[in-house]
Amino acid sequence: MITINEKKCSGCGICKSACLFGAIEVRDKKAVVSEACTGCGACAEKCPCKAIEIPETNVGKAEDFDTYKDVWAVLEMDLSRGQLKKVSLELLSEARRLADLSGQKVGAVLLADEMPKGFEENLSYVGCDYAHVVLDEQLKRYHTLDFSNCVVRMVEKYKPAVVLFPATENGRDLAPRVSCALQTGLTADCTALDMDEKGNLVQIRPTYGGNIMASIITPNHRPQLASVRPNVLSIEQAGQKDKPMIFLESGMFTHEEKDCRLLKVSGRENVFQDVAESSVVVVAGYGVGSKENFEKVKRLALKMNAAIGATRKVVDEGWAPFEVQVGQTGKTIAPDVYISFGVSGALQHTIGMQKAKFKIAVNNDPAAAIFKMCDAAILGDAGEIADALLQEIS
Numbered sequence: 128m129i130t131i132n133e134k135k136c137s138g139c140g141i142c143k144s145a146c147l148f149g150a151i152e153v154r155d156k157k158a159v160v161s162e163a164c165t166g167c168g169a170c171a172e173k174c175p176c177k178a179i180e181i182p183e184t185n186v187g188k189a190e191d192f193d194t195y196k197d198v199w200a201v202l203e204m205d206l207s208r209g210q211l212k213k214v215s216l217e218l219l220s221e222a223r224r225l226a227d228l229s230g231q232k233v234g235a236v237l238l239a240d241e242m243p244k245g246f247e248e249n250l251s252y253v254g255c256d257y258a259h260v261v262l263d264e265q266l267k268r269y270h271t272l273d274f275s276n277c278v279v280r281m282v283e284k285y286k287p288a289v290v291l292f293p294a295t296e297n298g299r300d301l302a303p304r305v306s307c308a309l310q311t312g313l314t315a316d317c318t319a320l321d322m323d324e325k326g327n328l329v330q331i332r333p334t335y336g337g338n339i340m341a342s343i344i345t346p347n348h349r350p351q352l353a354s355v356r357p358n359v360l361s362i363e364q365a366g367q368k369d370k371p372m373i374f375l376e377s378g379m380f381t382h383e384e385k386d387c388r389l390l391k392v393s394g395r396e397n398v399f400q401d402v403a404e405s406s407v408v409v410v411a412g413y414g415v416g417s418k419e420n421f422e423k424v425k426r427l428a429l430k431m432n433a434a435i436g437a438t439r440k441v442v443d444e445g446w447a448p449f450e451v452q453v454g455q456t457g458k459t460i461a462p463d464v465y466i467s468f469g470v471s472g473a474l475q476h477t478i479g480m481q482k483a484k485f486k487i488a489v490n491n492d493p494a495a496a497i498f499k500m501c502d503a504a505i506l507g508d509a510g511e512i513a514d515a516l517l518q519e520i521s
C-alpha cells in the first residue's frame with residue numbers, strides 16, 4: 128500500500144483520478160488512501176508534488192539479473208498422438224525470435240512419461256538449443272503439484288530469464304502456480320511478445336474488453352513469465368542450427384505424498400477433437416436452431432474427420448461443452464478450413480477464427496457479418512445444407 132507524504136501533498140486530486148481501484152479520496156485538502164490500494168504506483172507517476180511513496184519490497188526481487196539468461200518454453204504433450212502439441216512449437220519458435228533479439232539461447236522444458244515422437248527433429252526445426260527433460264510414468268498426465276514443483280525446481284537451478292507457457296487448460300493452471308512460488312510476474316494470454324533494449328520481455332495483451340492493448344514488463348523480477356494461447360503465434364523454420372542438446376534431468380521430480388491425487392481418468396464420448404489442433408473445424412452457431420440440428424452438424428464434422436466447434440451462444444444453450452467454444456473467451460483456432468453453420472460473425476467469435484486459411488459460412492441472412500470475412504458464402508438454411516452435405520459425403 129502507498130503512503131502519502133502530507134507535507135508535500137497539495138490535495139490537487141490528480142492521484143484520485145489516476146487510481147484504477149478507487150482507493151484514493153481527498154479529504155481536508157489531503158489525499159487519503161484506503162485498503163483498496165494495490166500499491167500499483169499509477170498515482171505516484173502522476174503526482175506533481177512527488178508526495179506519494181511506494182514502499183520498497185524485496186519479495187521475489189531478483190538480486191542479480193545477469194545470472195538469469197535464456198528464453199524457455201514449457202512444452203505440452205498431445206497424449207493421443209504421442210507427440211508435442213502444436214502450441215509447444217509455436218512457443219519455441221517465438222522463443223527463438225526473442226532469444227535472437229537479445230543474444231540468448233532457447234531452452235525447452237518437457238515433463239512426460241516418454242520421449243515424444245520426432246522430438247529432436249521438431250526442436251531442430253524451430254531452432255531450440257537445448258531441452259531439460261524429466262521422464263516419469265507419473266508425469267504422463269498433468270498434475271498441478273507434480274508439474275509446478277518440477278518446473279519451479281528447474282527454474283531455480285538453471286535461472287532462465289524468460290519462461291513461456293501455453294495458455295491451454297493445463298498451462299493456465301501451471302503458470303500462475305509457478306509464478307506464485309517464484310514470486311515473480313506473469314502475464315496471461317499474451318497476443319504478442321517483444322524484447323526491450325534492457326532485456327525486459329514486453330508482454331502485450333488486450334485489456335478492457337479488447338479496447339486497448341497493454342504492454343506489460345516485469346522490470347524488478349526474474350524470471351519473466353508469460354502465457355500465449357494456441358494458434359496465436361506461428362511456427363517458423365529456424366535457420367541453420369545445431370542439433371539440440373537433450374538433458375535428462377534427475378532429482379527434479381519426487382514421488383511425494385500429496386493432498387490431491389489423480390485416482391482415475393474416466394472416459395467420455397470421444398467425439399470432440401481439440402479444435403485448436405485440428406486442420407478442419409466445423410462450427411455450429413445459434414442459427415442451427417436446436418440441439419438436434421447441433422447433433423446433425425456434429426455428425427457432419429465426424430464424417431469429415433473434423434473437429435466440432437461452437438459459438439458461445441451454443442455453449443450457453445448447453446448444446447456443446449465449453450471446451451469447443453471458439454472465440455475471445457474460448458479457444459483461438461487456425462485450421463486450414465473453417466466451416467460455420469448459423470454463425471453471425473460477432474467480433475468476440477471472429478477474433479478466435481480469423482487465422483483460418485479458408486473460411487466457409489452457411490447463413491440464411493445475406494447481410495450476416497460472417498459473409499464479409501469468408502472465402503465462400505452459402506446462403507440458405509443451416510439444417511438443410513448440413514443434411515445435403517451429410518448425404519453427399521455418405
Ligand SMILES: Cc1cc2nc3c(=O)[nH]c(=O)nc-3n(C[C@H](O)[C@H](O)[C@H](O)COP(=O)(O)OP(=O)(O)OC[C@H]3O[C@@H](n4cnc5c(N)ncnc54)[C@H](O)[C@@H]3O)c2cc1C
Nearest residue numbers: 412413414438439454455456457469471475476491492509
Ligand atoms: C465478453 C464477451 C465474450 C464473448 N466471447 C465469445 C466467444 O468466445 N465466442 C463466441 O462465439 N461468442 C462470444 N461472445 C458472444 C458473441 O458476442 C455473440 O453473441 C455470439 O458469438 C453469437 O453467437 P451466434 O453467432 O451463434 O448467434 P447469433 O448472433 O444469434 O447468430 C445466429 C446467426 O445464425 C443465422 N441463422 C438463423 N437461423 C438460421 C438458419 N435456419 N440457417 C442458417 N443461418 C441461420 C442468423 O442470421 C445469425 O447470423 C462473447 C460476448 C462477450 C460480451
